Structures are given as structure tokens and as C-alpha cells.
Amino acid sequence: MDLSVFSNTLTSALAELHYGNQPQELYEPIRYSMSMGGKRIRPLLTLLGAQLFTDDWQRALRPAMAVEVFHNFTLLHDDIMDQAPLRRGQPTVHVKWNPNVAILSGDVMLVRAYELLFDIEPALLPEALRRFSQTAAEVCEGQQLDMNFEKEAHVSIAQYLDMIQLKTAVLLGFALELGARLGGASPADADHLRRFGTDIGVAFQLRDDLLDVYGDAATFGKRVGGDIVSNKKTYLLLTALEQANEAQQATLQRWIGNNAPEAAEAKVAAVKGIYDELQIRTRTEALINEYFQDALAHLEAVQAPAERKQLLRGLALQLMEREN
């Protein structure tokens, strides 16, 4: 089986989802947000989690879409909070409409996400709902921590890893766990897949941090060095701050204090220079690889046919090697 079978099924099913009609101001932004595309990684993980254990992976289709609708709900509300003007190159909902519309449409998306879970067979439903809710709360905790970190003078690497675990990784883990359970996996196998997912999730976010600085401007799709310009406390910056000698520390702090737009280019070059001195790229790649190897070990431990795991391994590799 090819990955495209799953992603095509998903694309058609998502295109046919009905959210509601009236008032338009409530439902049009939901359709807009859901039609922006994106990689659909999370629902794909749910389907791939299910196909490890069953040929009838289609039973995981609506729950997979629940995960995607939930993910898009978080993007919608996060974009208000982060005052982001663009998402995937298009105006965000709070800009195209207004923040009130974005709040309320997001609320309905969260409700619709839950609804997509209610067809789960009764024996599995309560656990799926509980785990989904726990994950949803954790994602919100991650977003709150992320906002808190912007205002805090010192954030440790452990705090940062904990934050991305919550904000990004737990949902990838849940997506897989959910698919696995729906496919008939044992709790132990579902847990291995959850941990495969969270490891990939952390690695995925670290890769994001890395691409911001070392990505190819042509393929990355965002301005290279954007995190440096905005003093974002990424794994790269936090590691540099931790590893820097006195002089490097002083240089970093001086550039962090310099937010003049005309200095942006020099700032990126200078901070990147210190990253290079401290081998931040190598360190980050080593940590990504550590998480990736951990993820693969969890996948290895799952009691399922090796050839069925191949799709998940392939997708994970694709996520690690992506350039945008």
C-alpha cells in the first residue's frame, strides 16, 4: 500500500465534511481554515496507526478528521494570540474577518472535533474521549507556556522541551495512539505508538527551529532567521545561551537587545556566527537524531507486520528530512 491511498482518502473525506450553514460569519471561516491545506500529518498518523492492525483502517477516518479539525482549531486561536497575519501564505481568520469571528469559529471547531469522535464503537469511546480531552488540555497548556516564555528572562532547555512536548508532540502521539486503538492494538502497542509520535513531534519542532536558521531561503517559505530577529527562545538560542563563554554571552545579549529593523540582517549574521562557533547546528541535529532513534525503537517494539510499519517509518523520515 502506498501513502497516497491514505492521503487521498483523507483529502476527499475532509472536503466533504459539513460544519454548518448559518450564520455564515461562523461557518465560512471554518471552511476557509480547513481548506488552507497543510500537510495533514496528524490524521495521516491516525490512519497509519490503524492500518498496522487492521485492513479496515477506514473506521479510523472520522476520528482522524477529529484530530485535524482540532489541530486547525488550535491554529485559529493561536494565530489570534500570536497576532499572526498569515497562515500558509494566506490571511489568518482574525485578519480576514476579525478576532471575534476567529474566537467563535474556533469554539465551534472544537465542538465539531468532538462530534467526529462520537461514532467510535461504544467499547472504545470513553477512553478515546478522555485521552482526546487530556491531550487537548495539554496542547492549551503548551500554548500558555509558550506565551509565558516570551516574557520570562530565563527559560531552561528542559522547560523548552517540556513546552514543545505539550504544544506540538502530544497531539502527534495521540493521533497515533487513537488510530492504533481503533485498529485493535493492545494498550502496550498503542502506548509504543504514542511515544513514537511524541518523539517524532519533538524532533519535528526541533527541525523547525533548525530550518529557521539553516534552511534554504528558496524552499523554507519563511524568512530565514525570523526567530533570531524576534528573539524567539528556540532550542538553538537557549543552547547557545547555555554554552556561551562570557564574551559570546555579552554579544548575544547585545543583539537580543537590538530590535532595530535596519539591524535585522546584521543580527541574524552575528547570532548565526555564534551558533557556528558553538556548533549549535551539530548539537541540534544530534538531539533530533536521538529523538528520531527513540521513535524508531518504539515503532520497532510494536507487535505488527514489519511491512505495515514501513509506511510510518517512511513518513517519519520524510518529516525529518523536510526542508520546509
Add this chain to the structure above:
Amino acid sequence: MDLSVFSNTLTSALAELHYGNQPQELYEPIRYSMSMGGKRIRPLLTLLGAQLFTDDWQRALRPAMAVEVFHNFTLLHDDIMDQAPLRRGQPTVHVKWNPNVAILSGDVMLVRAYELLFDIEPALLPEALRRFSQTAAEVCEGQQLDMNFEKEAHVSIAQYLDMIQLKTAVLLGFALELGARLGGASPADADHLRRFGTDIGVAFQLRDDLLDVYGDAATFGKRVGGDIVSNKKTYLLLTALEQANEAQQATLQRWIGNNAPEAAEAKVAAVKGIYDELQIRTRTEALINEYFQDALAHLEAVQAPAERKQLLRGLALQLMEREN
């Protein structure tokens, strides 16, 4: 049995609810919002709905709290959208903290509301979840319509009644229906109770509109005439606009166009004068009474002991006669 048995049980149970600990910025606003009090009418309706059919109404306690947490979630997000500085005399969450905190805490409250439903016995769980979700989406639709109406030149009375049905009434109806089903009611009885609830809900909102103009300043708790000053399209104003002759129409439109703070007192007096000429108070009271009688007929039709219905009839009467 006395109403206080139910409300005391509810108060203790709500006080013991755990929402989460870290980060504090996420969970402290939830505790703050839930501790502001309020009449706790909705969860009370759930418990009273259950006790019609069972002595073990305590099984409806967590689901009753789900309704209350959901209601407070809507207040939290509505207050951001309406830029309301105060709620029950205290600073709103988006003022005391900030809008981002209010968005995210509200999101978690919606998740926690769902979680309070998951202990419902498996046979009743999917229906309860579907109806809760449908109601939740309708409440959001009502809020969106309410916001739309502010900008629309013409709103019909039918549109207004439809809006308050969604924004306010369906949740009261659902609260009762949920309690009834958990207590063991037949679908027919649960539906009668739902309609009792929605009728009371509409009457309740119309009473609110009336109190704004004809309430006693000392007991009402808000500035009398606030809706007139802000040109709020209430049932009173919409009826006046529909019933007014040419001269009254012109006077109303002139005052609607006059938003000078120093003219507020004269505006309230003038608009109230037209309301009196058009017997708006009597008309509104007649409509409230119509909904109230309809509500009582639905309660009457329920197959449950008359003495157990007494509590619900009493609570409904209390809501109709309230002065604030």
C-alpha cells in the same frame, strides 16, 4: 424535598471541582470565573430534571456541572467579544488578565465541560454527547447572530426571538433534557422538559429586556435604561419600531442617532415615553406570559409525580418574578 438540597449539593460539588494546576495563567482564570457564583440555574435544572424520575438524582451531578462549566465558558468568551469590563460586579477575565488568557482558559473550560460528561452510563453517553455538542454549536450561532444584529439596520422580531432561542434558551432546554434522560425519562418526557426549558429560557431573556427599562434601580444591579442608551435591539425596541406611527418612528430614530453621553438621561426618558404610549410593557409581559404558560403545559404533560414537578414549577416562577 427542598430546592436548597439540590443547590447546596451543587455548590459543594462545584467548589471541589479540579481543573488543573500548571501553568497558573491557564487555570487560575477558570477557578476565578467559576467562583464568581451566579444563580447556577442551569445545573439546578439538570438535577431537578433527574429527580422527576429517580431518587438517585446525584448521578446527574457531574453532567449538571458540565452544563455550568460550559455556560461559564460562553460567558468568558462572550465577555471578550462584547468587551465587557465587569461580570457579576467583578472584573472580567480578559480585563483582570488579558484577552489571550481569556481565549485559552475558555478553550480549556470547554474541554473540561466535555470531560464532566464522560462518566454517563455507556447506553446514554453517545446521545448525551451529541445533544450537548449540538446545543453548544447553537449557543455559538446565537452569539454570532447577536453580534451581527448590532451592525444590521433592520432586525425583525422573529429574527430576535430566534437569536435568543439559540443564545439563551437551548441551553436551559438541554440542561433539563439531560437531567431527565439521566433520571430515566422516556424520549417523549425528555422532549417535553426540553421545551419547558426553552420556553422558560425565552421568557427569561424577555424578562431581562423588560427589567432593563422597568426594573427597580435599587434591586436590578445594572443601570436602568442601559439597553436604551446603547441602542440594543431588544424585544422592546424592535416592537416599538414595528408599532410606532410616523411621528414616533421619527422620534425613536432621532434618539437612536443621539449617542452623546450627556443626553443619556433624556434619551432613556424619551424612549421610555414612546414605549409607554405603545404599551410596550404590557405587550412584553403578555408574550412572557405566553411562553410561561406554554412552558407549564409542557411540564404538565410530563409523566412524573405532581409533587416532584412542584420544584420545577417553583423555580420557573421564581425566574419569572425575579427583579434582577
